[in-house]
Amino acid sequence: MSTALNLPAVTVLGLGPMGRSLAGAFLKAGLRTTVWNRTPGKDGELTEQGAAGAASAEEAVAAGELIVVCVVNYDAADAILRRDEVARALKGRTVVNLTADTPDRARDTAQWAAAQGIDYLDGAIMTPAPSIGTPEAVFLHSGPRDLYDRHRTALDVLGGTHTHLGEEIGRAAAFDIALLDIFWTAMAGYAHAVAIARAEGVTARELAPFAQGIGAILPPLFETFAEDADSGTYSGEINPITSAVSTMAHVVAVSESHGIDAGVMRSVEGQARRVIGLGHGTDGFIRVAEVLGRH
């Protein structure tokens, strides 16, 4: 057992920036922490702080009750967990897999774990490595509720907010993917805006305060549009899609006049025109969500 408040001894498999932050937070809270990484030499700072550095994944697993996995993707996680020696050592222990990947990969690994007699929770981390151990950290979890409740106190030492999204193991990854979709398409929009602004002689610095203003419009819309999307009403009273589509066409025209790829905005404009063609021109933009999956 760990020395801290009867919390379990933990093992962290994977010492990239995130794995190191997780292990650091466990150590800071006084949990007995064992660490392992495929490529040796990444545990120096952690062992200086009191972590035990294991020579193999199976040795690391044997030293912990709660096994936290955080590597680049599920190919990597499976390459570690599914080796016979490791799978044997994991039997009867709990794995919390905080590696990011798709909901189907989480379901597949959960099925494998059940067949091995391994307790399994999946999770996603929605904030950067430096947030771990601070109130800003955001963790999403899915899997058996009683298992989550049993390990909640140990997970809490990682800081921030922890939300159990349901027993269906793919839920944390499903939220992760949807949220990454927002993040990366928004970042793609920003990178594109910088390219257009530059071509028009506007620096990213000059644009920044106004870019922040546009960004700030979005959060309240996620509430309003959630109502629309879940009820299927799509009110376009404030900005009907017939009006929105004309501003999209301006972005395409200016991009192409400067030889800048307009693929993303062309695709958005095409979806909006499709909505109009289906007779929903007076609806709001989020009606697009209805047609995206239709052929």
Ligand SMILES: NC(=O)c1ccc[n+]([C@@H]2O[C@H](COP(=O)([O-])OP(=O)(O)OC[C@H]3O[C@@H](n4cnc5c(N)ncnc54)[C@H](OP(=O)(O)O)[C@@H]3O)[C@@H](O)[C@H]2O)c1
């Ligand atoms: N960094 C962040 O701010 C952040 C934020 C949110 C979520 N996440 C998620 O956290 C996870 C870990 O991210 P990270 O930032 O720590 O770094 P990363 O670059 O995504 O992953 C590095 C880790 O993966 C291991 N790895 C890669 N291929 C492997 C393989 N085939 N077999 C065994 N291990 C392998 C690396 O081991 P080697 O050292 O041996 O290559 C290293 O431990 C990812 O799923 C990431 O999406 C990260």
